[in-house]
Amino acid sequence: MKPNIVLFCMDALRADALGYYNPEIENTPNIDEMACRGGVFVSHITEDSWTLPSITTLLSGLHRSTHQCINSEFRVPSEIPLLSELMGAGGYTTAAFVGGGWISDKFGLSRGFDFFEEVELLKFRFRRLRWLRFDRSLEVFLRNQASVSNESPFFLFLHDYHIHNWFKDVQEEYSPKTFTRTGSVPKNVSQCSRAYSQRVREMDLFVGKLLHLIRKLGLDQHTILILTSDHGEAFYDHPDSFHHGGFSKFYDELMKIPLIISGGDIPSRRIDWLTRSRDLVPTILSLAQVDTRISFDGENLSSLVFGEAKDLNLIAFTEQVNSVSETHNAIYTAGHWGMLRTKGYKLITNLESGESELYDLKMDPGERKDLSTKKKDVANQMKRRLRDLLKSKDAIKPGEVDIDSVLRKRLEALEYL
Numbered sequence: 001m002k003p004n005i006v007l008f009c010m011d012a013l014r015a016d017a018l019g020y021y022n023p024e025i026e027n028t029p030n031i032d033e034m035a036c037r038g039g040v041f042v043s044h045i046t047e048d049s050w051t052l053p054s055i056t057t058l059l060s061g062l063h064r065s066t067h068q069c070i071n072s073e074f075r076v077p078s079e080i081p082l083l084s085e086l087m088g089a090g091g092y093t094t095a096a097f098v099g100g101g102w103i104s105d106k107f108g109l110s111r112g113f114d115f116f117e118e119v120e121l122l123k124f125r126f127r128r129l130r131w132l133r134f135d136r137s138l139e140v141f142l143r144n145q146a147s148v149s150n151e152s153p154f155f156l157f158l159h160d161y162h163i164h165n166w167f168k169d170v171q172e173e174y175s176p177k178t179f180t181r182t183g184s185v186p187k188n189v190s191q192c193s194r195a196y197s198q199r200v201r202e203m204d205l206f207v208g209k210l211l212h213l214i215r216k217l218g219l220d221q222h223t224i225l226i227l228t229s230d231h232g233e234a235f236y237d238h239p240d241s242f243h244h245g246g247f248s249k250f251y252d253e254l255m256k257i258p259l260i261i262s263g264g265d266i267p268s269r270r271i272d273w274l275t276r277s278r279d280l281v282p283t284i285l286s287l288a289q290v291d292t293r294i295s296f297d298g299e300n301l302s303s304l305v306f307g308e309a310k311d312l313n314l315i316a317f318t319e320q321v322n323s324v325s326e327t328h329n330a331i332y333t334a335g336h337w338g339m340l341r342t343k344g345y346k347l348i349t350n351l352e353s354g355e356s357e358l359y360d361l362k363m364d365p366g367e368r369k370d371l372s373t374k375k376k377d378v379a380n381q382m383k384r385r386l387r388d389l390l391k392s393k394d395a396i397k398p399g400e401v402d403i404d405s406v407l408r409k410r411l412e413a414l415e416y417l
């Protein structure tokens, strides 16, 4: 029997905001408990530091240079099959309850879902009392699926901006919007990070409620819940590093995100090896026993989940082109930036000027001591490797995706081909 799959992307959740990832935090008991029972990837790296390219990778398994959904002018090319379509072709009922904005029909991300609704998952009746109101349409969907669970499994994609919108809880002068428009630095950064932590805590309440409902409906034995994010959030962890997207460099406060896979027959284990958000699509298809014969930029991580494999020796790399504009005149990272992360080192480099930072991730996980001058050879070798990798990705065209006959029929019926 194929398991139900719930993929929950909590927008802007940095890994070290969760207790499992950061023992100094006691803010997330529900997520931590879920993590203790499942597979936890502790070196999981996102594709980009903002929503649209990251979510597109999360749902396509492709590198940002392949899917090209990297700014507001681009939608996901229709030639690229999305996870929702592949799961549908594999016999799954597919539904999405998402925060909208970038994750919308406009950007091509509603494709392939039988149900696609833009909702606010986390609402409070009385916020001070933390009396949480569960989203009605999501509850109805789960109840319906519980009553027909023997007929077909479901794939549910959840996304919410609750954590992302922490700045709604602080005075306007501290908000990223004020910062990005005026260049003024918030005077009280701790107020910002407190507001962020509070929202993470509230999202943890929601996860607790969701887990409770899944158990109550008798779905827990056959449902795999996957928690992740699209990028982190910066609070001057490094100089000039605030908010996310083009306003900060590729430090771990933005790039290291949680990945927890729990429920069904998933064993409890901690996975230390480097993994990437582009690996999630082939992994989910494998967990769901859906064979597509499509090749992705990501790798199937299911052997790590079940403890059979060793290090897959993966590397993470990305790039971002930021421009200074009237509304974004305070971008510190203006220019064309790239990042390459191996097992031992991380390189952050300006691909135009060559300006670089190099960190030894084992000796210096906080990325404090720039070794780019001291270890010039390593930095130069990584720069060359990054350029080659980015060039190779540009060469892959979405139209070259190998689609098998079953999927072709499915996509034709949906008028994609």
Ligand SMILES: [Zn+2]
Pocket (backbone or CB within 6 Å): 011, 012, 050, 051, 052, 164, 230, 231
């Ligand atoms: Zn986001």
